Amino acid sequence: MLDLRRLRLLRELAHRGTLHAVATALNYSPSTVSQQLAQLETEVGVPLLEHVGRRVRLTPQAQILVGHTEHILERLEQARADVAASTEGVTGTVRVAAFPTAAYxxxxxxxxxxxGEHPRLRVHLTVAEPEQAVPALLARDFDLVVAEEYPGRPRRYDADVAELLSDPIRLALPAGSDPPPAGQAWVMEPAGTAARDWAVAECxxxxxxxxxxxxxxxxxxxVRLVETGHAAAFLPDLVWGGRPPSVPVRPPSAERRIRTVVRRGQAGHPAIRALRQSLAVIPSRSGRSGSAPARSSASATSS
Incomplete structure (x- = not known):
């Protein structure tokens, strides 16, 4: 009989990459993690880890075990969701990660x-970009992630994904700006992010x-850099929070898609459903859902 706790440690190692990261996340010592994985190797009867320099790598047999462990944990989460759905009221704690604009x-x-609707439900919110939040969701650090996706840069989610809204993105220029966008200084998100890659491609x-x-x-x-005349920017409508833009903006260049992401086993949990429903009400109130098709990038930027 394989020990589920040790299987979870192996799965954590697959997601977090190092024994130290697993130990930190689970409040174990690295030596305890190493000993538990060594016992799991004895139970299975084949090597599960290979040493590569000062790090360890999972063997093909370990990857097989991780796949089965994922299915087992998903079924356990489904069981918890079914039990919660059979009780009165929505209770518990939901750990949420959202990118900054959505959090604001x-x-x-x-x-x-x-x-107002579920006073016994507790929500913990962390501001995090999808690049970090989605892997952390799969590692069970969060229960729900609000993620953004830019045109032509789809994300791959091994999870349950629900569409939340379409968010038009507009070119914003300093007031009274004479130079065309090509002659402006720009503010953009950090290099390597989907937002930055999209914005540079648009230009x-x-x-x-x-x-x-x-x-x-x-x-x-x-927004502040555009307001003070220092830079041009691509700004999504969501940044205004339903208020009129404080700087001149041009017609939408494109739309980013905003989605909620949860692990498949938790999709039916009453707390997750309640949070998704509460988030979905907000776009419809501000009139953002069902946005018109985006214009082409070149015409919006060079007009």
């Missing part, structure tokens, strides 16, 4: 709605290389 504009109203499609002088994942800083 969508979550406060959703939390207010939840407090190149319009025939110029953007002069990116400012980098930040905080879109409120982007």
């Amino acid at each position: 504009t969508l979550l406060p109203a959703a939390l207010t709605r939840l407090a 190149r499609a319009a025939g110029f290389e953007p002069d990116v002088r400012y980098e930040s994942s905080d879109l409120l800083l982007h």
Whole structure:
């Protein structure tokens, strides 16, 4: 009989990459993790780890075990969800991760709605970009992630995904700005993010290389730099929180898709359903759902 606790340690190692990271996440010592995995190897009867320099790598047999462990944990989460659905009221704690703009504009109203309808439900919110939040969801650090997806840059989710809204993205220029976008300084999200890759591709499609002088994942800083005349930016409508834009904006260049992501085993949990429903109400109230098709990137940027 294989020990489920040891199987979970192996799965954690597959997600987190190092014994130290597993130990930190689970409040174990690295030596305890190593000993438990060694006992699992004895139970299975084949090597599960290979040493590569100072790190360890899972063997093909370990990957097989991790796949089965994922199915077992998913069924256990489904069992918990079914039990919770059979009881009265929505209780417990939901750990949520949301990218900054969603955390600023969508979550406060959703939390207010939840407090009125499900006062015994506790929500823990962490601001995190999807690049970090989605892997952490699969590692069971979060229960729900609010993620963004830019045109032509789809994310692959090994999870349950629900569409939340379409968020138009507009070119924003400083007030009274004479130079065209090609002559502006720009503020963009950090290099390597989907938002940055999309924005640079938009500029190149319009025939110029953007002069990116400012980098930040905080879109409120982007707004401030445009307001004070220091930079041009691509700003999604969500950043205004339903208020009129404070800077000149042009027609949408494109739309980003905003989705909620949960592990498949938790999709039916009453707490997850309640939170998703509360988030879904917000876009419909602000009139953002069902946005019109986006215009082509080149025409929006060079007009």
